[in-house]
Amino acid sequence: MVLGAVTSAALLLTGCSSGNVAAxxxxxxxxxxxxxxxxxxHLWIGTWIAAGTIGIFMWGLIGWVVLRYTSNNNEMPRQNRYNLPMEIFYTVAPFVVIGVLFYYTILAQNQVTYETKNPDVTIDVVGQKWSWSFNYKSAGDPAVGQDVxxxxxxxxxxxxxxPVDKTVRFNLSSPxxxxxxxxxxxxxKRDIIPGRNNNIEITPNKIGVYRGKCAELCGTYHQSMLFNVHVVSAEDYTAYLKTLVAKGQIGEAKGASNADPQGTAKIYQGEEVGAR
Incomplete structure (x- = not known):
């Protein structure tokens, strides 16, 4: 039975494309x-391996008990009030599992929340009802010279x-x-909470276009809080910022607490203008 299952799984995988196998x-x-x-x-995969191992072990015990103690008579088996070694094991084992997962979670958390003193790029991100404002702090970049x-x-x-292979710090806020x-x-992902400043550092390392979104049910038009992430070369990144300068999108756009729900107007530095 096990051999048949393994064979079927192997045949299924060989019929998949390399992309599907990687997924x-x-x-x-x-x-x-x-x-x-x-x-x-790695934390995600390791957690599933741990959960799968424990699950297989428990299913195996259940199957063994079912097969080992199957009986055709209706006599009640001898009852035990307690089994001290077993009760100790069932009490200690979950804490051991939780402790191991907690340890590796803390290690992963420390790595992904580590902040560099001088990130290559800083972007102030404002999540507002119901879209995003991206403020590139590029005034110190000689090639751009202004925040856009x-x-x-x-x-x-x-x-x-x-820009690819550059450390990017996102300062997150909401009005x-x-x-x-x-x-x-x-x-x-990071939560954006009004009145609190949050941040996240990312080093994108693969050129391409990716989808971004709001992961918090934030209101009526939550489904519209999407954005496209373009990871490009440093040269293309600088060229894009220059296009924003040419469009006059200079300074900061911090969102507006009274933004039009339909997105037909926004407020930039106190001046109301049409949607762009």
């Missing part, structure tokens, strides 16, 4: 696109550009309700 190995995670992602990916911004609306999904900054390919 199965990640156990549902998307393909990683940041230097921090493998840390979380990009703002999205319900009708226009904003783009977030990041209205709770949001959550999430790029699935980075394997991390």
């Amino acid at each position: 199965l190995k990640r156990l549902g995670l998307p393909e990683a696109a940041s230097a921090q992602a493998p840390v979380i990916g 911004f990009q703002v999205g609306t319900i009708q226009a999904t904003p783009d977030l550009y990041l 209205d309700v709770n949001h959550s900054f999430w790029v699935p390919a980075f394997y991390e």
Whole structure:
């Protein structure tokens, strides 16, 4: 029976493409696109291995008991009031499992929350009802010379550009309700809570376009809080910031507590303008 199951699984995997096999190995995670992602990916896989091992062991015990003590008579077996060694084992074992998982979780947490003193890029991200504002702190970059911004609306999904292999610090804030900054390919997300400053550091290491979204049910148009993440070369990143300068999107866009729910107007530094 076991041999048949293993053979069937092997045949199933050989019929899959390499991409599907890789996806199965990640156990549902998307393909990683940041230097921090493998840390979380390894924790995810390790947790499933631990859970699967414990599950197989317990299923095996249940199956063994069912087969070993199957009887055709209806006599009640001898009853024991307690089994001290077994009760100690069932009490201690869960704490051992929890302790091991907690230890590796703390190790992963320390790595992904580590902050560098001088990140290569700093971007202030504002989650507002119901889109995103991205403020590139590029005034110190001689090639750009000014801080620039990009703002999205319900009708226009904003783009977030990041340079590959550069450490990016996102300073997160919200002028209205709770949001959550999430790029699935980075394997991390951070909550954005009004009145509190939060941040996250990511080093994107794979050029491409990825989807970002709000992972917090934030209100009526939560489904519109999407954004596109473009991981590009350093040259293309600088060129993009220059296009924002050329468009006059200079300074900061910190969102507005009274933003139009339909996204038809936003407020930039106190001046109301049409949606861009």
